[in-house]
Amino acid sequence: MSTTESPPPADGVRDADWETVQASPEFQSLRRRLRRFVFPLTAAFLVWYLLYVLLASYAPAFMATKVAGNINIGLIFGLLQFVTTFAITTWYVKWADKNFDPPAAAIREEIEGSGR
Amino acid sequence: MNLAQAAGGVAGSNPWLNIGIFAVFVIVTLTIVVRVSKRATSGAKDFYTAGGGFSGPQNGIAISGDYLSAASFLGIAGAIALYGYDGFLYSIGFLVAWLVALLLVAELLRNTGRFTMGDVLAFRMRQRPVRAAAATSTLVVSFFYLLAQMAGAGGLVALLLDVKSKTGQSIVIAIVGVLMIAYVLIGGMRGTTWVQIIKAVLLIVGAGVMTFWVLGKFGVNLSQLMGGAVDRAGQGGEKLLNPGAQYGKTGLTKLDFVSLGLALVLGTAGLPHILMRFYTVPTAKEARRSVVWAIWLIGLFYLFTLVLGYGAGALVGPDAIKKAPGAANSAAPLLAYELGGTVLLGLIAAVAFATILAVVAGLTITASASFAHDIYVNVIKRGKVDDTQHTEVKIARRTAVVIGIVAIAGGILANGQNIAFLVALAFAVAASANLPTILYSLFWKRFNTAGALWSIYGGLTITLVLIVFSPAVSGKPVDPVTGRSPSMLQGVDFHWFPLDNPGLVSIPVSFLLGFLGTMLSKEKVDKARFAEMEVRSLTGAGAEKPVAH
Numbered sequence: 067m068s069t070t071e072s073p074p075p076a077d078g079v080r081d082a083d084w085e086t087v088q089a090s091p092e093f094q095s096l097r098r099r100l101r102r103f104v105f106p107l108t109a110a111f112l113v114w115y116l117l118y119v120l121l122a123s124y125a126p127a128f129m130a131t132k133v134a135g136n137i138n139i140g141l142i143f144g145l146l147q148f149v150t151t152f153a154i155t156t157w158y159v160k161w162a163d164k165n166f167d168p169p170a171a172a173i174r175e176e177i178e179g180s181g182r
Numbered sequence: 183m184n185l186a187q188a189a190g191g192v193a194g195s196n197p198w199l200n201i202g203i204f205a206v207f208v209i210v211t212l213t214i215v216v217r218v219s220k221r222a223t224s225g226a227k228d229f230y231t232a233g234g235g236f237s238g239p240q241n242g243i244a245i246s247g248d249y250l251s252a253a254s255f256l257g258i259a260g261a262i263a264l265y266g267y268d269g270f271l272y273s274i275g276f277l278v279a280w281l282v283a284l285l286l287v288a289e290l291l292r293n294t295g296r297f298t299m300g301d302v303l304a305f306r307m308r309q310r311p312v313r314a315a316a317a318t319s320t321l322v323v324s325f326f327y328l329l330a331q332m333a334g335a336g337g338l339v340a341l342l343l344d345v346k347s348k349t350g351q352s353i354v355i356a357i358v359g360v361l362m363i364a365y366v367l368i369g370g371m372r373g374t375t376w377v378q379i380i381k382a383v384l385l386i387v388g389a390g391v392m393t394f395w396v397l398g399k400f401g402v403n404l405s406q407l408m409g410g411a412v413d414r415a416g417q418g419g420e421k422l423l424n425p426g427a428q429y430g431k432t433g434l435t436k437l438d439f440v441s442l443g444l445a446l447v448l449g450t451a452g453l454p455h456i457l458m459r460f461y462t463v464p465t466a467k468e469a470r471r472s473v474v475w476a477i478w479l480i481g482l483f484y485l486f487t488l489v490l491g492y493g494a495g496a497l498v499g500p501d502a503i504k505k506a507p508g509a510a511n512s513a514a515p516l517l518a519y520e521l522g523g524t525v526l527l528g529l530i531a532a533v534a535f536a537t538i539l540a541v542v543a544g545l546t547i548t549a550s551a552s553f554a555h556d557i558y559v560n561v562i563k564r565g566k567v568d569d570t571q572h573t574e575v576k577i578a579r580r581t582a583v584v585i586g587i588v589a590i591a592g593g594i595l596a597n598g599q600n601i602a603f604l605v606a607l608a609f610a611v612a613a614s615a616n617l618p619t620i621l622y623s624l625f626w627k628r629f630n631t632a633g634a635l636w637s638i639y640g641g642l643t644i645t646l647v648l649i650v651f652s653p654a655v656s657g658k659p660v661d662p663v664t665g666r667s668p669s670m671l672q673g674v675d676f677h678w679f680p681l682d683n684p685g686l687v688s689i690p691v692s693f694l695l696g697f698l699g700t701m702l703s704k705e706k707v708d709k710a711r712f713a714e715m716e717v718r719s720l721t722g723a724g725a726e727k728p729v730a731h
Binding site: 093097104108123136137138141151155167177 | 267270271274275277278280281282284285286403404405406408409412423424425426429430436437439440443444447467470473474477478481484485625709710713714716717718720721722723724
């Protein structure tokens with residue numbers, strides 16, 4: 067710990083063997099699970115957002131194409147950004163409740179049970 | 183209407199009514215702040231994070247209150263009224279940005295830190311240099327954001343209370359500053375949070391009522407409403423429907439828009455006053471719920487502003503908006519008057535003030551926590567403070583007073599500056615200096631102290647340098663109509679960077695600097711601390727439990 071001058075005081079667990087937990091298959095699987103879900107999803111929404119920004123900047127004529135009344139493709143794409151944001155939020159929460167929280171809680175209980 | 187305009191202020195505005203409604207808001211919120219603070223202990227945990235005792239939904243509403251500043255409400259509605267579609271683009275960036283916070287930052291941050299951004303960034307690094315860097319960037323971001331809000335208060339006064347003299351506006355800025363200090367000193371994070379919750383409810387309900395009112399006038403038909411705005415704008419009004427009215431002029435303005443879009447989407451998850459809100463809930467799961475609530479409320483609000491903007495365009499008309507004091511910023515208040523007369527205008531004016539007050543209080547507590555916790559306790563005193571809790575809060579309170587005074591002085595000096603520019607600046611710094619460092623330290627094992635310092639200081643420096651030498655500060659051609667240059671400084675030109683917003687360059691460079699700093703340093707990774715950080719961040723093991731009330 068020579069590189070750390072004053073580690074922040076940790077309430078609760080102090081002497082848990084973090085490296086053992088980190089190396090355990092349960093934790094590795096939890097970590098993989100989270101990354102496999104959030105990284106691709108982040109990439110996807112950023113690409114979709116940037117595509118939208120680039121279209122608005124560089125293809126205004128396409129965005130101005132009228133679909134119904136005064137509603138054009140630009141407005142629909144803009145509103146779709148809202149829809150995808152709400153949808154990703156809901157999807158992530160459902161996923162986390164079902165696939166992330168239970169194994170995370172199991173590891174936490176293991177640590178907090180043995181660490182004291 | 184002409185008579186009222188000649189008298190100054192927004193047409194139909196009754197300054198005494200506006201002041202009266204605002205006074206009621208201040209009295210009600212101060213009473214609540216005093217009441218909730220009676221339950222508070224004097225500990226740092228309570229002062230900074232309300233003991234982590236808020237629920238996800240409460241915190242989510244407070245986050246919306248913290249995030250939806252006057253720039254969001256008055257600025258975006260006004261931009262849509264005048265520029266149509268291009269104003270809408272802002273709100274999309276501001277909303278989508280929350281997914282970064284939801285998926286990558288909120289929960290892991292909640293599990294790893296206690297009070298500040300520095301807690302997380304310094305977790306597995308050398309404490310003093312990294313905390314000093316994190317605090318520096320927190321203070322810079324908070325300062326620009328504060329300046330924007332305070333300057334906005336000055337403009338709003340001119341607009342709504344008919345205070346036209348600079349002295350009068352300065353007095354109002356000082357009153358806002360004093361109230362903000364009072365909220366923070368008396369209520370700490372708990373009081374500040376309640377102010378934000380009340381404000382968020384008022385703002386969203388107020389905007390919602392106006393939205394349905396406007397829609398009702400156009401047969402609940404968005405297409406018809408937009409048609410109304412096009413007709414009212416007269417020749418060339420069709421442009422309001424399409425992207426490009428504001429940013430589509432030249433290749434550079436288009437590039438500038440892409441740069442702004444990048445800073446908006448990556449800045450939110452690096453704003454220290456937003457990050458700090460995640461510590462006010464007991465668990466990562468509640469932090470997740472907070473963001474979900476915030477996303478729904480903020481999204482809903484931005485949908486409202488779309489209707490309000492086009493509604494102001496259709497019912498008030500761009501000419502009347504441009505002529506009103508405050509120009510674009512007066513679109514929403516003018517629309518309120520058009521719909522509900524003096525009383526609705528008074529209500530909306532008070533809501534706009536409340537908005538500024540709640541946001542500045544949140545910024546002040548964040549900046550003072552960062553100074554007291556990161557700089558005073560951990561850098562100056564090297565973590566060795568007698569009676570830490572008590573001393574730390576004492577220092578934080580004093581810092582809040584100092585920040586309040588600096589904000590008042592800065593706000594008076596910045597009065598009249600472009601609010602959107604100052605806010606965009608804060609977002610650019612947050613996206614460049616903070617976000618890369620946060621992501622690297624959470625997800626990249628190899629990341630080390632040198633990398634953190636390079637990405638924070640490097641990101642901060644390049645952002646500030648590019649802004650100083652941007653056309654936003656100097657060198658834009660003089661507008662023949664107003665006789666003034668849209669740049670901050672008049673009559674000089676020392677710009678060499680072509681874009682107003684530096685994000686397109688500064689964000690990738692900051693990521694690169696964090697990478698280079700790490701790879702070039704010989705510092706070994708502290709494997710034990712990394713293991714602890716990673717296990718804690720994902721599982722919440724050992725995270726602080728909320729204080730029982």
